[in-house]
Structure formats: C-alpha cells, structure tokens
Amino acid sequence: MARKPIIVGNWKMNKNNAETKAFFEKVDAVAATDTATYGIGAPFTDLRTALDNAKNLIVAAENCHFEDSGAFTGEVSVPMLEELGIKWCIIGHSERRQMFGDTDETVNKKAHRLIKAGITPILCIGETEEQYDAGQSAQVIKEELKGSLAGLAPEAVAKMVIAYEPIWAIGTGKSASVEIAENCCKTVRDTVRELFGDQAADEVRIQYGGSVKPNNVVEYMAQPDIDGALIGGASLKEDSFIEIIEKTK
Ligand SMILES: O=C[C@H](O)COP(=O)(O)O
Numbered sequence: 001m002a003r004k005p006i007i008v009g010n011w012k013m014n015k016n017n018a019e020t021k022a023f024f025e026k027v028d029a030v031a032a033t034d035t036a037t038y039g040i041g042a043p044f045t046d047l048r049t050a051l052d053n054a055k056n057l058i059v060a061a062e063n064c065h066f067e068d069s070g071a072f073t074g075e076v077s078v079p080m081l082e083e084l085g086i087k088w089c090i091i092g093h094s095e096r097r098q099m100f101g102d103t104d105e106t107v108n109k110k111a112h113r114l115i116k117a118g119i120t121p122i123l124c125i126g127e128t129e130e131q132y133d134a135g136q137s138a139q140v141i142k143e144e145l146k147g148s149l150a151g152l153a154p155e156a157v158a159k160m161v162i163a164y165e166p167i168w169a170i171g172t173g174k175s176a177s178v179e180i181a182e183n184c185c186k187t188v189r190d191t192v193r194e195l196f197g198d199q200a201a202d203e204v205r206i207q208y209g210g211s212v213k214p215n216n217v218v219e220y221m222a223q224p225d226i227d228g229a230l231i232g233g234a235s236l237k238e239d240s241f242i243e244i245i246e247k248t249k
Helices: 017-031 044-053 078-084 094-099 104-116 129-133 137-148 154-159 178-196 198-203 217-221 238-248
Strands: 006-010 037-042 058-061 088-091 120-125 161-164 205-209 228-231
Touching: 006 088, 006 205, 006 238, 017 037, 017 044, 017 238, 037 044, 037 088, 044 058, 044 078, 078 104, 088 104, 104 120, 104 137, 120 137, 129 137, 137 178, 154 178, 154 198, 161 178, 178 198, 178 205, 178 217, 217 228, 217 238, 228 238
Parallel strands: 006 037, 006 228, 037 058, 058 088, 088 120, 120 161, 161 205, 205 228
Antiparallel strands: none
C-alpha cells in the first residue's frame, strides 16, 4: 500500500520566536502539497508562534512528560500540548535517552499518553556506534521497539511515525549508507509486523534520520521501507529545508 511520505525537521534547542516566524513565513507556502507531509519539531517556547504561522507544515513538540501534572520541575505534560493544539510529538530521541534519562519504559508511557490525547508520536530509536560496530543494530532496534511500543493497540501503531536514527550518524555528517538505512528500516517494519501484524506494519511510516541533507534525501526516500526523514541540522536553514521539500514533493 502507498504510504504518504513524511519529512520532519527537528530543530532541537535552536531558534527563538522571531526566527520561528521568519522560517514559517518563508517555508510554509512551499510545503503546500497533498503528496507528502512536511513539518517542524520546535522547542516548547516556539510552538505557539509555529502553530500560528503554519498553514501547511505540521508542528511537533520535541518531548513531553507522561504524567498530566505534578511535581516535575521543567517538564511539559500532554494536556498542556493539547491545549496549544499540538497534534504531533517526537519521543525517545537519542539525545533525550543519552542526556536526560529517557528509557524504553518512560518512552512507552509517553506514547500511551499521547495516543490517548490523539497526538501522533514520532518515536525515535537507533543504535550507538559501539553497538553498530558489534553488529548489534537489528537486536537494538527490536528491543527498543518492543519496549517503546509495549501494550499499544495495532491500530495506534499503524498511525505512528517511527524514526530510525543510528546515533553515529546524527550531526556527524557521516550518514548511513542507503543500504544500511534501508536494511534497518526494513528491520523496523519486520519487527512491527511480528509484534502488531500486517496492517500496522504496512501502514506505519518509517523515517531515516542522521545527516540527511538536500543532496542525499532523494535516494533515502526511494527505498521501499523508508517513508521519510527526521532532519536536524539541514532543517535549521530555510533554504536547505526548502530544497529538501522541493526535491521530494
Ligand atoms: O532528529 C534529528 C536527528 O537527530 C538528525 O540530526 P542531523 O540531521 O543533524 O544529523
């Protein structure tokens, strides 16, 4: 079945409100198409501005907490995102797993809470360089998926986005070869099939992430199990994100 491609920029901890407005003023109109979904993951403080200026781009939060309220200093809950009108949320990014203690268990709780709110999770998984060198990529992918997706309904998994991001390729300029990216995204799809059945596997959209740029995005997108990309550095400059949209829509 045909899956609609989805390309999302992840700004990480970059851009203020004025920069967000300027970006959307320049890029949003370019993303007007039915052939693919384009969007931006932005810091919490930019979400209002992003939503106010987005007619075509989808707007994602970059994280959430799984509890609705309470003594969690510095955290933002799903109902808070809901109130803003957020419909997408990145969870389990490797930077959060490595620097802020996110685990498959907490990521799984976030996925459950987001789905309950009707917000689509963009779940990130991927192996470290050490695990890659040890030939453990497939094993890590399977374990992370099993833990992060535990207890979800197959219909919910079908609607999700899963971003395979080898940690050794993030922000390094050392992108995974097209073959490695496709093999690992296929492992993601096969694992979803094993755990949740054919419909979930055939419908879930799988992104590759890790040093995706205007000059390599098309070949990744041409792979049968790669439905899109999660893009860090190359999503920060209007011109490069516009080039990515124009080359893939
Ligand atoms: O979420 C995006 C990824 O971490 C990829 O970042 P990058 O495109 O700068 O390598």
